[in-house]
Amino acid sequence: MVFFGGLLGLMGLATLAFRDADVIGLPAAGVGAGLLLVGAGVVGLGFLRRSRARRRRAARGEPEPIGDVFERARALPRLLRAARRGEYPGLPTSRMALWGFALLYLVSPIDVLPELLPIIGVADDAGVAVWLLTSVSTATGLYLRHERDRSQLPPR
Secondary structure: OHHHHHHHHHHHHHHHHHOOOOEOOEOHHHHHHHHHHHHHHHHHHHHHHHHHHHHHHHHHOOOOOOOOHHHHHHHHHHHHHHHHHOOOOOOOHHHHHHHHHHHHHHHOOOOOOOOOOOOHHHHHHHHHHHHHHHHHHHHHHHHHHHHHHHHOOOOO
């Protein structure tokens, strides 16, 4: 939601800055200000939703992902190796298959919405890319926590 709200806000700013003519019969300044306000609201709701989800996970005792972007990127090959060997049950085969399908969709020339449509044509690719990056980042963060917890266990 935060990403989508940011896009709406950017579209509002671009409309305010570069558009002189009416937009669908409405004044450009009104459309730009409206998009900017709606985008800010969606960003705020996205942050609120994210914080509520984090509190719910903590209340249920679910582990929180750790590591920054670079640590998670370095952990991805280890995660894939461990999942393939069966050493890490936290990553089901179905999720790895979904990651593969998402990559295939992003590189294939066939789209659900063609790029010929001005903004909407890129939205499906952007949505798949955001989902893929978020899913991979969360999985690698959980794997880093798993590695850290395993290294802190006393030897048998």
